[in-house]
Amino acid sequence: MQLVQADPESIDRVLQIDLGAGPHPWPESALRRALQSGELVLAIADGATVGFLVSQPVLDETTLMHLAVAREHQRQGWGRQMMQGWLAQQRLSGQQRLLLEVRRSNQAALALYRSLGFDTLGQRRGYYVSPEGVEDALVMALDLSAVGSANR
Numbered sequence: 780m781q782l783v784q785a786d787p788e789s790i791d792r793v794l795q796i797d798l799g800a801g802p803h804p805w806p807e808s809a810l811r812r813a814l815q816s817g818e819l820v821l822a823i824a825d826g827a828t829v830g831f832l833v834s835q836p837v838l839d840e841t842t843l844m845h846l847a848v849a850r851e852h853q854r855q856g857w858g859r860q861m862m863q864g865w866l867a868q869q870r871l872s873g874q875q876r877l878l879l880e881v882r883r884s885n886q887a888a889l890a891l892y893r894s895l896g897f898d899t900l901g902q903r904r905g906y907y908v909s910p911e912g913v914e915d916a917l918v919m920a921l922d923l924s925a926v927g928s929a930n931r
């Protein structure tokens with residue numbers, strides 16, 4: 780699997796993946812902005828786009844803004860491979876800390892992040908607002924300078 784910068788031709792596939800991956804896709808406008816700002820990265824395996832992520836570096840910290848694996852490719856290890864590839868890229872770039880926010884109910888993502896060494900720093904109450912109601916966000920972080928060999 781390779782992580783490559785998204786190009787404008789890939790946006791339709793990204794939108795398709797996000798709509799099918801889970802119950803909370805990003806608005807199309809937000810994904811297009813991520814593309815334009817160079818923050819959208821595709822996961823390519825055997826010539827197919829299996830997923831994507833969006834991340835934003837600020838000084839020596841990078842925040843994972845979004846991550847999705849195509850529904851038909853889920854539970855096959857691609858999410859883990861994407862995250863491991865991204866961690867390696869961030870480390871090579873000299874980043875010291877990775878941050879993310881995740882819905883408290885998102886058990887799949889939470890299990891993935893925890894297994895990669897992310898710790899919960901705290902919570903933002905009622906952070907996610909949708910027609911179904913509000914939901915807390917867990918704020919998680921991974922200190923790259925302290926990561927053990929499992930993530931190298």
Ligand SMILES: CC(C)(COP(=O)(O)OP(=O)(O)OC[C@H]1O[C@@H](n2cnc3c(N)ncnc32)[C@H](O)[C@@H]1OP(=O)(O)O)[C@@H](O)C(=O)NCCC(=O)NCCS
Nearest residue numbers: 800801846847848853854855856857858859887888890891
């Ligand atoms: C979260 C997501 C990216 C995981 O991708 P994936 O390719 O299915 O994950 P993997 O197959 O690599 O699994 C990695 C680990 O995630 C966890 N996991 C994945 N799917 C899970 C599920 N349905 N239930 C519980 N744990 C799950 C497991 O810990 C798994 O490790 P294991 O296989 O050793 O048990 C995917 O479910 C997705 O796109 N969800 C919708 C979008 C989303 O919620 N993004 C995160 C926003 S913060």
